[in-house]
Amino acid sequence: MAALSLLDKGRAVAPPNYNRWLVPPAALAIHLSIGEVYAFSVFKIPLTHAIGITYQSPADWKQPTIGWIFSIAIAFLGLSTALFGGWLERVGPRKVMFAAACCFGAGFLIGAAGVHWHQIWLLYLGYGVIGGIGLGLGYISPVATLVRWFPDRPGLATGLAIMGFGGGAVIGGPLERFLMSVFSGPNSVGVTGAMIVMGLLYFAFMMFGVFTIRTPPPGWRPEGWVPKQQAAGGMITSRTVAWRDALKTPQFYLLWLVLCLNTTAGIGIIEQASPMIQDMFKGKWSAASYAAAAGTGFVGLLSLFNMGGRFFWSAISDYVGRKSTYFCFFVLGVILYALVPFTGLQKWNSIALFVIFCGVLISMYGGGFATMPAYVRDLFGARDLSQIYGRILTAWSVAGIAGPALVNYIRKSQVDRGVPVTNAYSTVLYLMSGLLFLGLICNALIRPVSESAYTAEAAPAGPAPDTLNRANVPSTPPTQAKL
Amino acid sequence: MISHPQESGRALDYVATAPHLSHSPILVLLAWAVVALPAAWGIYMTARTSVQLFKPTPAAAATTPTLTNPTPAQTPIPANNNR
Numbered sequence: 001m002a003a004l005s006l007l008d009k010g011r012a013v014a015p016p017n018y019n020r021w022l023v024p025p026a027a028l029a030i031h032l033s034i035g036e037v038y039a040f041s042v043f044k045i046p047l048t049h050a051i052g053i054t055y056q057s058p059a060d061w062k063q064p065t066i067g068w069i070f071s072i073a074i075a076f077l078g079l080s081t082a083l084f085g086g087w088l089e090r091v092g093p094r095k096v097m098f099a100a101a102c103c104f105g106a107g108f109l110i111g112a113a114g115v116h117w118h119q120i121w122l123l124y125l126g127y128g129v130i131g132g133i134g135l136g137l138g139y140i141s142p143v144a145t146l147v148r149w150f151p152d153r154p155g156l157a158t159g160l161a162i163m164g165f166g167g168g169a170v171i172g173g174p175l176e177r178f179l180m181s182v183f184s185g186p187n188s189v190g191v192t193g194a195m196i197v198m199g200l201l202y203f204a205f206m207m208f209g210v211f212t213i214r215t216p217p218p219g220w221r222p223e224g225w226v227p228k229q230q231a232a233g234g235m236i237t238s239r240t241v242a243w244r245d246a247l248k249t250p251q252f253y254l255l256w257l258v259l260c261l262n263t264t265a266g267i268g269i270i271e272q273a274s275p276m277i278q279d280m281f282k283g284k285w286s287a288a289s290y291a292a293a294a295g296t297g298f299v300g301l302l303s304l305f306n307m308g309g310r311f312f313w314s315a316i317s318d319y320v321g322r323k324s325t326y327f328c329f330f331v332l333g334v335i336l337y338a339l340v341p342f343t344g345l346q347k348w349n350s351i352a353l354f355v356i357f358c359g360v361l362i363s364m365y366g367g368g369f370a371t372m373p374a375y376v377r378d379l380f381g382a383r384d385l386s387q388i389y390g391r392i393l394t395a396w397s398v399a400g401i402a403g404p405a406l407v408n409y410i411r412k413s414q415v416d417r418g419v420p421v422t423n424a425y426s427t428v429l430y431l432m433s434g435l436l437f438l439g440l441i442c443n444a445l446i447r448p449v450s451e452s453a454y455t456a457e458a459a460p461a462g463p464a465p466d467t468l469n470r471a472n473v474p475s476t477p478p479t480q481a482k483l
Numbered sequence: 484m485i486s487h488p489q490e491s492g493r494a495l496d497y498v499a500t501a502p503h504l505s506h507s508p509i510l511v512l513l514a515w516a517v518v519a520l521p522a523a524w525g526i527y528m529t530a531r532t533s534v535q536l537f538k539p540t541p542a543a544a545a546t547t548p549t550l551t552n553p554t555p556a557q558t559p560i561p562a563n564n565n566r
Contacts, residue, residue, distance in 0.1 A: 019511055021511050022510065025515050025518045028518040028522075032518060167522050167525065167526075170522070170528075170529045171522060171524070171525030172525075173528075173529065173532075174528035174529065174532070175525075205521075212514060277536075293535040293536075294535060294536045296532055296535060297532055297535035297536030298533075300529040300532040300533040301529075301536065303529060304526065304529055304530065304533070351536070351537075355536065
């Protein structure tokens with residue numbers, strides 16, 4: 001198994017003067033692939049016609065049945081980030097990224113078998129469980145490496161990678177539609193062929209990331225960069241909190257709540273985006289097909305805002321700080337969620353305002369994900385970033401189920417009580433505003449960790465050394481030309 | 484060309500080599516192109532689809548919004564909407 005030794009941690013250490021700008025493309029290759037999960041809903045309607053082809057036959061799956069595929073995948077994403085953060089630190093990013101590629105690709109292939117044989121459990125197992133594990137492994141594997149390469153700009157670096165996750169839907173949606181059009185016919189809606197091709201394509205694309213990723217050599221730091229000593233009460237530490245100790249700090253749980261509340265509010269809109277715009281402006285379009293096209297357009301716009309927000313807000317956070325960035329998310333979010341109901345047909349009747357408000361909200365949803373790794377690094381240091389951040393990502397699993405459930409359940413109960421469908425989202429939008437207010441409080445309570453939480457060992461002055469390669473740090477650290 | 488630092492027990496000795504291939508700006512551009520091209524395609528296709536949101540359509544007849552069944556599917560389903 002000499003070939004597998006290429007995946008060893010030591011084989012991924014960068015040579016001297018390695019250009020660190022070669023690392024973000026490796027991360028992007030992974031995130032652009034796994035981000036396809038946000039476009040999985042494109043398969044939803046065709047899967048409800050998998051047997052009837054042109055109509056939904058009694059034997060076809062119902063939408064709620066299919067909806068669980070996404071939820072299972074997101075749930076396993078969060079679980080695997082929590083479980084495998086330690087493994088990532090032990091074996092390095094290359095092996096984990098390879099495992100992610102195998103799981104994500106296999107998830108598609110097993111899912112395709114499920115579609116072909118009309119066995120929903122194969123979709124749950126394939127795309128949901130195995131694919132979800134691939135999502136989690138792929139999500140965390142490049143993040144800690146990027147933070148180590150860019151200690152001077154962690155927000156920018158993680159924003160670049162996690163922007164890729166938002167971009168994955170931007171690629172995945174059109175790709176799914178194109179492949180289904182190629183493989184569909186009188187006897188097929190085209191999902192089986194599309195999933196097989198996508199599994200193989202994404203595996204190959206992720207392998208580019210696997211063999212491009214490099215970790216910085218021990219003691220490496222950007223030329224001319226000197227880590228700032230932590231000011232008294234400062235929010236950015238130059239020390240380390242071991243992950244087991246981090247779990248005992250209130251800051252860990254406050255960060256968890258911050259991420260969960262921000263995500264719950266955003267993911268509820270994402271999951272319902274197309275029906276929401278069609279309902280809130282019901283009557284504006286003369287035909288269902290125009291309304292459906294508008295819904296598709298709205299989903300596309302939101303994915304662009306999601307993608308852009310991940311990079312924009314995370315990059316901004318390098319200058320204004322993470323706490324201030326989240327303060328902005330929550331204050332703006334409280335206001336905008338409360339205003340969205342007024343944009344509907346019966347009040348301001350403004351699609352433009354509705355789209356702008358939702359776009360900003362979704363940009364902050366993405367920004368919340370992209371900024372969190374840097375927030376964790378600021379509070380707990382870089383050494384155990386994967387283990388700590390991986391556990392915080394369980395908040396995503398919770399939000400992935402709670403968000404859509406809240407939106408769907410409250411909307412349905414409003415309609416059942418006789419509320420016009422154009423107003424059926426008001427209550428849930430006000431609830432989201434309230435959730436973000438809670439998030440504002442949680443964020444405000446975050447302070448630097450107490451002295452007792454820091455590890456007693458001498459703090460590394462620069463990026464954390466490779467924990468398996470305990471070479472002495474040279475007196476003149478290897479650097480690269482300033483970029 | 485070395486793939487990893489040589490450990491000497493005192494400090495890491497970095498063997499001087501000719502400029503490493505990873506230095507090449509062309510390689511950096513190529514690596515970015517590998518990821519940027521599919522992303523650019525996706526952004527273009529998505530933006531093209533998004534325009535439909537603002538496309539003028541024949542005006543709807545004036546109606547008072549009324550209570551309807553739960554949300555229609557993203558594309559119309561002729562029968563048996565079991566959502």
